[in-house]
Amino acid sequence: MNPHEHITSASNPRVRQAARLRDADARRETGLTLIDGLREMSRATAAGVVIEEVFLDTDSPANATRDALIETLAARAVRIVALARKPFEKIAFGSRNEGMVGVARFSARTLESFHVVADRPVLVIEGVEKPGNVGAILRTADAAGIAGVLACDPRTDPANPAVIRASLGTVFTVPLAVATAAATIDWCALHSRRVIAALPTGGVLWHETTLAGNSAILLGSEAHGVSREWREAGASGRLDYQSVRLPMAGSADSLNVSATAAVLCYEAVRQATNQ
Numbered sequence: 001m002n003p004h005e006h007i008t009s010a011s012n013p014r015v016r017q018a019a020r021l022r023d024a025d026a027r028r029e030t031g032l033t034l035i036d037g038l039r040e041m042s043r044a045t046a047a048g049v050v051i052e053e054v055f056l057d058t059d060s061p062a063n064a065t066r067d068a069l070i071e072t073l074a075a076r077a078v079r080i081v082a083l084a085r086k087p088f089e090k091i092a093f094g095s096r097n098e099g100m101v102g103v104a105r106f107s108a109r110t111l112e113s114f115h116v117v118a119d120r121p122v123l124v125i126e127g128v129e130k131p132g133n134v135g136a137i138l139r140t141a142d143a144a145g146i147a148g149v150l151a152c153d154p155r156t157d158p159a160n161p162a163v164i165r166a167s168l169g170t171v172f173t174v175p176l177a178v179a180t181a182a183a184t185i186d187w188c189a190l191h192s193r194r195v196i197a198a199l200p201t202g203g204v205l206w207h208e209t210t211l212a213g214n215s216a217i218l219l220g221s222e223a224h225g226v227s228r229e230w231r232e233a234g235a236s237g238r239l240d241y242q243s244v245r246l247p248m249a250g251s252a253d254s255l256n257v258s259a260t261a262a263v264l265c266y267e268a269v270r271q272a273t274n275q
Contacts, residue, residue: 004177005079006058017254018055018091018103024157033159035169036093036101038065043169045072050105057088060099069100094143106172107149113178116147118191118214121268123148126181126230127221128257129155135166136258137219141174144265148175152184155159155221166202185233188216194240197226198264200254202245207260209242211268212275218255219264 007015013178020026021034032052036040042065042118045051054073060066074080083091091101123141128134134156141149151158158178164171179187188195193216196209211217220226234241246255246263 006082007087008084010090012083012087014160015083015090017088017099018053021103022093022130022161023151024136025090027157027159031105031107032163033095033106033164034091035164036098036100036161037096038100040071040164040169041102042069044102044104044106045069047172049172049234051076051078051102052105053081053103054103055091055103056080056082057083057085057090057092057097057099059085059088060097063099065211066098066100073086076203079201080241092166104272106159107180108176111150111170111177111179111183114140114148114150114175114187116175120145120272121214121215121217122146122150122193122212122264123261123265124150124152124153124184124216124218124258125154125261126184126190126193126218126226127155127224129221129223131156131160131169132166133256134158134160135163135168135171135273137168138163138170138174138176140258140262140265142170144262144269146174146265146268148177148275150184150216151176151178152181154178154208155251181227181229185229185239189233189238192240195230195232195234195242196203196264197241198260199226199243199245200248202243204242204244206244206246206264210271211245211264212271217261217264217268218259232264
């Protein structure tokens with residue numbers, strides 16, 4: 001198909017406007033974000049995410065997967081813009097140039113619209129800051145069949161292009177909501193979710209409690225851990241709360257939060273399989 005427009009200048013207003021979406025303020029103002037990569041664009045399209053515009057690198061080699069995706073998007077009346085390499089690099093987010101960047105209308109849902117099945121765990125990530133960790137956790141949740149992910153008091157926007165890229169587009173397929181810690185605690189209590197918090201000083205080893213079923217696996221940031229509100233809710237009887245630990249045989253006192261998420265999610269899978 002023929003692009004609607006060809007742009008050769010990196011100072012073009014359309015290019016500058018798209019490049020602004022790297023910044024959180026611009027994403028909040030517009031409700032838009034950047035999707036960089038073919039898998040990411042394909043998963044967003046399949047999930048029904050509204051793609052407003054697509055930029056193509058005219059200097060990229062031919063790619064059958066990209067061409068098919070372009071045809072699908074063009075059939076949905078998405079605007080297709082061809083860019084020379086310099087303006088494309090101003091918009092592209094990752095180092096892996098696959099010749100396509102989309103502008104999409106996307107944000108995480110609220111708790112009110114977070115509907116998940118009750119017989120599978122959810123992941124609760126509190127205050128996790130690094131986009132790469134959030135993306136990796138979403139990939140794990142997708143792979144392990146976790147019911148959904150709740151980002152409470154997040155320190156990075158789930159619509160951050162780096163989260164989208166690190167998640168390989170699973171941010172569009174895994175049920176995901178953003179809320180405060182207080183609201184997330186209320187949600188867990190309302191839905192009778194057993195809360196299992198991963199702490200370096202956890203009360204039992206990770207495999208000595210029930211992670212499968214109607215649970216909420218709670219992970220805090222590497223810098224700050226899990227906030228005291230969770231422990232207080234457990235102590236008061238509002239939550240069924242327990243802490244677990246992973247053994248650390250070396251000099252480090254904890255694993256990367258995304259690695260911990262993977263261990264606990266697949267322990268939940270093991271337990272569910274063996275029931």
